[in-house]
Amino acid sequence: MYRIVSEENNNLRVEISDFNPRHTFLCGQCFRWDSEDGERWTGIALGQSISLSWDGNACTFYNMSKQEFMDKWVKYFDLETDYELAKNILSKKDEHLYQAVIHGSGIRLLRQDFYETLFSFLISQNNNIPRIKKIIDSLSMNFGIPLENGRYGFPGITALADATLESINTCRGGYRCRYISDTAKRLRDLPTFRDDIYKLQPEKAREVLMSLPGVGPKVADCVLLYSGIDRTAFPIDRWVKRVMETLYFKKETDEKSIRQFSREYFGELSGIAQQYLFYYAREKKIGLNVTEQ
DNA sequence: GTCCAGGATCGGA
DNA sequence: TCCGATCATGGA
Numbered sequence: 001m002y003r004i005v006s007e008e009n010n011n012l013r014v015e016i017s018d019f020n021p022r023h024t025f026l027c028g029q030c031f032r033w034d035s036e037d038g039e040r041w042t043g044i045a046l047g048q049s050i051s052l053s054w055d056g057n058a059c060t061f062y063n064m065s066k067q068e069f070m071d072k073w074v075k076y077f078d079l080e081t082d083y084e085l086a087k088n089i090l091s092k093k094d095e096h097l098y099q100a101v102i103h104g105s106g107i108r109l110l111r112q113d114f115y116e117t118l119f120s121f122l123i124s125q126n127n128n129i130p131r132i133k134k135i136i137d138s139l140s141m142n143f144g145i146p147l148e149n150g151r152y153g154f155p156g157i158t159a160l161a162d163a164t165l166e167s168i169n170t171c172r173g174g175y176r177c178r179y180i181s182d183t184a185k186r187l188r189d190l191p192t193f194r195d196d197i198y199k200l201q202p203e204k205a206r207e208v209l210m211s212l213p214g215v216g217p218k219v220a221d222c223v224l225l226y227s228g229i230d231r232t233a234f235p236i237d238r239w240v241k242r243v244m245e246t247l248y249f250k251k252e253t254d255e256k257s258i259r260q261f262s263r264e265y266f267g268e269l270s271g272i273a274q275q276y277l278f279y280y281a282r283e284k285k286i287g288l289n290v291t292e293q
Numbered sequence: 294g295t296c297c298a299g300g301a302t303c304g305g306a
Numbered sequence: 307t308c309c310g311a312t313c314a315t316g317g318a
Contacts, residue, residue, distance in 0.1 A: 126314090127314095127315080128315095128316080130316090130317060130318095131315070131316060134316090135315095172314085172315065172316085173314080174313075174314030174315050175313045176313090176314080176315095
């Protein structure tokens with residue numbers, strides 16, 4: 001899946017078997033990676049700033065030691081997982097998946113920080129991605145930890161829980177700010193919440209997540225999938241619902257039926273199938289009554 | 294100005 | 307249990 005090629009000038013060069021930064025960072029799973037030129041990407045993840053570039057074969061991680069890479073980023077970038085294998089299996093399912101996999105080739109499902117994922121997707125409800133990013137940035141600037149490059153890490157639970165609702169409102173999150181505040185307070189009083197979630201059976205973990213204010217089925221599934229708790233989670237948002245109805249059901253279908261179908265049809269690859277389908281549907285506007293290209 | 298966004302919640306049928 | 311209205315904000 002990966003091979004460290006060299007470690008020079010404090011930069012680490014790593015061959016990665018199936019990786020496309022653009023698809024990975026823009027497929028909707030994360031909100032804190034950006035690129036000025038499409039070559040070099042900078043993200044804020046796992047409490048620090050990280051920068052990389054990709055030449056089609058190998059990835060250069062800037063200002064990174066081999067030790068740090070092995071300790072943190074192998075897991076974050078899910079480098080132990082064979083995405084070529086997953087793509088082969090999914091491509092053979094049907095023509096739709098074949099096209100979706102080609103379109104999103106190089107997506108890797110990140111294993112992001114649990115709390116950041118939880119609050120990010122709490123904010124994402126009934127919202128658009130550019131604004132989600134702004135709200136997360138604003139929250140970080142106001143309540144997060146300053147990093148060496150002038151940016152800010154995602155706030156800790158305590159900082160969010162101790163903040164007044166009025167101050168959280170300055171991030172312009174609208175009605176979601178109350179969810180942020182209430183969920184943070186709840187988690188502050190449950191110090192083992194995160195560890196407990198990772199130990200539970202996925203179905204039970206989903207239930208517990210949904211007991212948090214502002215967390216419904218979709219947000220819970222995003223947390224399960226994107227923080228590496230359950231890779232078979234299948235978040236169903238407007239786009240996934242539409243693409244599933246359009247390509248598979250040919251009629252309006254409720255979320256429960258779609259979820260059951262995904263389990264039976266995609267199996268262990270439900271999560272990554274969802275990611276390819278979401279990215280494909282949103283970019284191709286599948287399910288919308290438009291004839292643009 | 295209108296429509297929409299990686300939905301969840303609440304009250305009433 | 308199911309359904310529709312509502313929620314705050316701003317991108318397109």
